[in-house]
Amino acid sequence: MLQPEKFYNWLITENVDFFTGVPDSLLKDICAFITDNTPKKNHIIAANEGNAVALAAGYHLATKKIPLVYMQNSGLGNAVNPLLSLTDKQVYNIPLLLMIGWRGEPGVKDEPQHISQGELTPAMLGLLKIPYCILSDNEKEAFSQVKNAIKEINSGNAVYAFVVRKNTFEKYSIKTKIQTEYKLLREEAINHIIKKIPRDTIIVSTTGKTSRELFECRKTLKQPHHFDFLTVGSMGHSSQIALSIALNKPDKKIICLDGDGALLMHMGALALIGTMTPTNFIHIIINNGAHESVGGQPTVGFNIDIPAIAKANNYKFSIRVSTIEELDAAFNSVSENKCPALIEIRVKTGSRDDLGRPDIKPEENKIKFMKNLES
Secondary structure (H helix, E strand, O other), X not given: OEOHHHHHHHHHHOOOOOXXXXXXXXXXXXXXXXXXXXXXXXXXXXXXXXXHHHHHHHHHHHHOOOOEEEEEHHHHHHHHXXXXXXXXXXXXXXXXXXXXXXXXXXXXXXXXXXXXXXXXXXXXXXXXXXXXXXXXXXXXXXXXXXXXXXXXXXXXXXXXXXXEOOOOEOOOOOOOXXXXXXXXXXXXXXXXXXXXXXXXXXXXXXXXXXXXXXXXXXXXXXOOOOXXXXXXXXXXXXXXXXXXXXXXXXXXXXXXXXXXXHHHHOOOHXXXXXXXXXXXXXXXXXXXXXXXXXXOEEOOHHHOOHHHHHHHOOOOEEEEEOOHHHHHHHHXXXXXXXXXXXXXXXXXXXXXXXXXXXXXXHHHHHHHHHHHHHO
């Protein structure tokens, strides 16, 4: 396995000193080291992977240096447009080093949402005409790969990629931890919401631990799962799934359980929700200021005024809460003439060590959810 510090220093030696991207669980150790050891202006955790490519392009234009963009392989979808229409050598030919976590690698057990992406990752890089190598976990080989990657980029290939397998990097615990005074945990908030809302309320939950905790809460309370659509992948899109359901099922009450990282990834969704004005839609942002599901890297969620942004996008009601009492008061204030409504719940990071995963397949979830919507 590679020591994050050594890999980082190899990059610095090659004058690669700007880092941006969206965190991934396979890259969490090297990303944690980058967070702890890079000046703030030279490490930007981007809203989405396309933004990261653009940030990297701007850095090169200003400095002439090679930037590094990290992402999970699912993020390639967000990055395709700027990779082909901005950095490509037939357009601006902007040099770029990619570091891509290989979720769903064939032969390696992973979650359903990563299987197809994992199978297609090498082919996608081929179609994008991006030369790549699978980063070795052997120090000597990896050092040579870094040298070769920089040589490839300097020889005229605008973009080169490292594909990173599980357990390539040694463990490194982030020291730059988010300090807050918030007492509530995300799972506690979800559990209370389930108990508070009418039993037949429809919930669409965002990817990561939010959906996992929703599933576990239902299980603990011995409640059925068919009221919930668990968005296990497609980060940042759960609110649009919920919006479309709300518009087509106006007699149902719809709640979207969203996260700060997901909201930031595709914030334009707020404008559509506010414009379509669904009177049965409550948008709940559980904000812990972190990409907790993939290593705890910070977001800018605590630095922005989410309720004010919602109001600017024509939400009828928006509020920030951080306690159960405030959450109850917010729910009591929401009525049909105040929807779409947004409730931001600020919580601390943390989850149970024994947090499970849904034991039903995504397609089974879909079928039961749709049958429930028909009733």
